[in-house]
Amino acid sequence: MEQILNDLVLSPAWYYTAARGLLVIVVLMSIAAYSVLLERKASAWIQGRVGPNRTSHPVIAWIPFLGTFLMKGGFIQPAADGLKFLFKEDALPGHVRKITYILAPCVALAPALIALVMLPFGELPNGKIITLCPGADVGVLFMFAISSLGVYGIALAGWSANSKYPFLGAVRGSAQLISYELAMGLSVLTVFLATATPQENNALSLVSMVKAQTGIWNVFVHPIAALIFLICIFAEANRHPFDMPESETDLVGGFHTEYGAFKFGLFFVAEYSHMVIGSSLFILMFLGGWHILPWVPTIGTGVVASLLGLAAFFIKLAAFLFFFVWVRWTVPRFRYDQVMRIGWRVLLPIAVANLIVYFLWYAFKG
Numbered sequence: 001m002e003q004i005l006n007d008l009v010l011s012p013a014w015y016y017t018a019a020r021g022l023l024v025i026v027v028l029m030s031i032a033a034y035s036v037l038l039e040r041k042a043s044a045w046i047q048g049r050v051g052p053n054r055t056s057h058p059v060i061a062w063i064p065f066l067g068t069f070l071m072k073g074g075f076i077q078p079a080a081d082g083l084k085f086l087f088k089e090d091a092l093p094g095h096v097r098k099i100t101y102i103l104a105p106c107v108a109l110a111p112a113l114i115a116l117v118m119l120p121f122g123e124l125p126n127g128k129i130i131t132l133c134p135g136a137d138v139g140v141l142f143m144f145a146i147s148s149l150g151v152y153g154i155a156l157a158g159w160s161a162n163s164k165y166p167f168l169g170a171v172r173g174s175a176q177l178i179s180y181e182l183a184m185g186l187s188v189l190t191v192f193l194a195t196a197t198p199q200e201n202n203a204l205s206l207v208s209m210v211k212a213q214t215g216i217w218n219v220f221v222h223p224i225a226a227l228i229f230l231i232c233i234f235a236e237a238n239r240h241p242f243d244m245p246e247s248e249t250d251l252v253g254g255f256h257t258e259y260g261a262f263k264f265g266l267f268f269v270a271e272y273s274h275m276v277i278g279s280s281l282f283i284l285m286f287l288g289g290w291h292i293l294p295w296v297p298t299i300g301t302g303v304v305a306s307l308l309g310l311a312a313f314f315i316k317l318a319a320f321l322f323f324f325v326w327v328r329w330t331v332p333r334f335r336y337d338q339v340m341r342i343g344w345r346v347l348l349p350i351a352v353a354n355l356i357v358y359f360l361w362y363a364f365k366g
Helices: 002-010 012-047 067-073 077-087 098-118 140-148 150-160 164-195 206-211 223-236 261-286 302-328 336-365
Strands: none
Touching: 012 077, 012 098, 012 261, 012 302, 077 261, 098 140, 098 150, 098 261, 140 150, 140 164, 140 206, 140 261, 150 164, 150 261, 164 206, 164 223, 164 261, 164 336, 206 261, 223 261, 223 336, 261 302
8 A cells, every 4th residue: 555655655646647637726726716706896887986996005005007907997806705705714603414515615616717717719720629638538528417416416505505585496496497508408409510520520529619600600500499499598607696505695694595605706717717608608609619710711820829729719708708797787686486487488488499490400400
């Protein structure tokens, strides 16, 4: 056993794996943290008020060229929020089911970590795909399956809280997930039909979907499917106007009412991580992925083309996250019965009809 431990510690592969895992956590936490800052800044701009603009430290002021920008821009606010969640007193209520109460935030965050690792962000000059997990070329169904597991964290949190409001929020979240995943799955079937060709065997691959949009993006070919998928992303991420599991106006705080400190911070990061994952999936399937323009997929060659493609992907991602924030501070929250009606009586029939129309079109076209 001692020899095995020594070999494990001295193995370069172990350090490489540990470094890659640390990179995943740092990237995920950074994206989620600065998505929160984006939301606070954008909401302040929409409401005509001042957002975070003074969070800093005296040492930062001495950074050449950047000190004043970082201080007055409030760009250290995410670090302050993270440290606040980490060092606050983490109370454990006496009436909760303790094991599942502690486990729920981890269950909510783990699927987001796994899904983010598998997302492709760009393409290298040698044809390899840029991901946080080298060599991964997963299908969209895998991403759906993994990201859907996040609702188990909501369900466990609501049940373990031993309180009616968190439990109602958990039930709402589970029902909402089932309702909108049906329409979401049907909407992307049209993209599968467009990607499936005699030359392309893996039509479910996210990379194949991006390559199939070299000439024109799917958002122009499948606008109805794109709109359905867009609405379902909001519902899957529990964002306004579909934030039924939280809904502070009638459920106090929803499924996380009994949570605070670091555990609440994990739920917070998980929500914004699901926003990033949903936005990335929409970009990959409907907005050309790392292609720069609909009819101009790349500019330049070699490393320049790869860097511009990577920049194009993250610019689209930032714009999509801003759209999430914009909708939250513009559209009022739906009632629960309206959410269910939209999912079952509006989106699902439209998704079925859209699939039938495109299926017949592809059948007769071929």
